[in-house]
Amino acid sequence: MAEEKATSEWRKETLAVHAGGMKEAIFGEVSPPIFQTSTFGFTSAEEGAARFAGEQSGYIYTRMNNPTVNALEDAVAVLENGTWAVAAATGMAAISTVLLSLLSQGEGVAAGDCLYGPTRVVIQRELPRFGIRSFFVDTSNPELLEEILGTRPKLVFLETPANPTMKITDVAAAARLAHAVGALLIVDNTFATPYCQRPLELGADLVVHSLTKALNGHSDVLGGMIVGRDDGLEKKIKKFVTLTGATMDPHQGWLIWRGMRTLALRLERAQANALNLAEFLQNHPKVAWVSYPGLPNHPQYRIARRQMEGFGFMLSFGVKSGLEGGRILMNHLKLITVAVSLGGVESLIQHPASMTHASLPRQEREQVGLTDDLVRLSVGCEAIEDLRADLNQALNRIA
Structure with missing residues (x-):
């Protein structure tokens, strides 16, 4: 009890x-x-x-x-x-x-x-x-x-x-x-x-x-x-x-x-970083779309505001050039770690279609919106300037 x-x-x-x-x-x-x-x-x-x-x-x-x-x-x-x-x-x-x-x-x-x-x-x-x-x-x-x-x-x-x-x-x-x-x-x-x-x-x-x-x-x-x-x-x-x-x-x-015991400290920092990165990514020329509940253009933004006290540390975005673009992005990151899991003090990035959700047939993935260009980012507690710089230099490698 x-x-x-x-x-x-x-x-x-x-x-x-x-x-x-x-x-x-x-x-x-x-x-x-x-x-x-x-x-x-x-x-x-x-x-x-x-x-x-x-x-x-x-x-x-x-x-x-x-x-x-x-x-x-x-x-x-x-x-x-x-x-x-x-x-x-x-x-x-x-x-x-x-x-x-x-x-x-x-x-x-x-x-x-x-x-x-x-x-x-x-x-x-x-x-x-x-x-x-x-x-x-x-x-x-x-x-x-x-x-x-x-x-x-x-x-x-x-x-x-x-x-x-x-x-x-x-x-x-x-x-x-x-x-x-x-x-x-x-x-x-x-x-x-x-x-x-x-x-x-x-x-x-x-x-x-x-x-x-x-x-x-x-x-x-x-x-x-x-x-x-x-x-x-x-x-x-x-x-x-x-x-x-x-x-x-x-x-x-x-x-x-x-x-x-440090949940509040970590979440406050990670959430602030996630919103900052979501706003940065939606204006980046190499990013096709961003999905983060804290963005006003999220389809369920009003529901999120009503039932959540914070929008969390997770976001997804689509990279231009699809699967190849995502591969280039992840292979050129210097700070953000390419790994599954999420919610740690460190930022982690992965490609669900080839990693966590690879066991699902491609047709099933696409039916639920899990496209090949989707990249999932768990935002950590690093300095926001360093996270933005790392994503920017890696995204700019995409043709």
């Missing part, structure tokens, strides 16, 4: 620093300790039996619960304004847990048509093996979403902003439509983070995160999280994580919690 001391009166900047670290200390420590243990001892056989029977609280085995991991869960739950959170080993472990713990044979999931590549592969290719139907739709279009909900799916799964097109879905509208047909709404909030957007407050039933990205912020650890408010969902999800062993390691959890 999220900590009672973390009240809604505290601002998000304060919560990022203190959430998860406010329980009674053992030795007065400011930073929670790492409980690097696989198992926990009992004072008696009776105590062990009582814990296994659920008659007494306490720790048994780290696959089930661990104090360090629980502290991280409390922190993320507080930031998302949820009442509980369940950690997982990776972002994909969190996503797979939600899908497999809540869906049964004969049921269906309606998902955003443009998702993180492995997420779409799991929904499109793996779930049908268990008799679970999958449907894909542009969730940024409420009319199309309402139409697909006529299939009566049990879950609606979406990203906003979407990876990598940066489309924005109206979460409140999606929640109303999903609930009208008895479906649960799950939102992947990795791109926005709870610093910029809290889907549970907008009506979503569950939020998932790849903690590997901005919440950790240092490109050095993997992790995932599921956050919600319904206790019944928590029991199903926690049981699945425990039984399948998708558990987070305590050292992993501590590193992510430590990274979260």
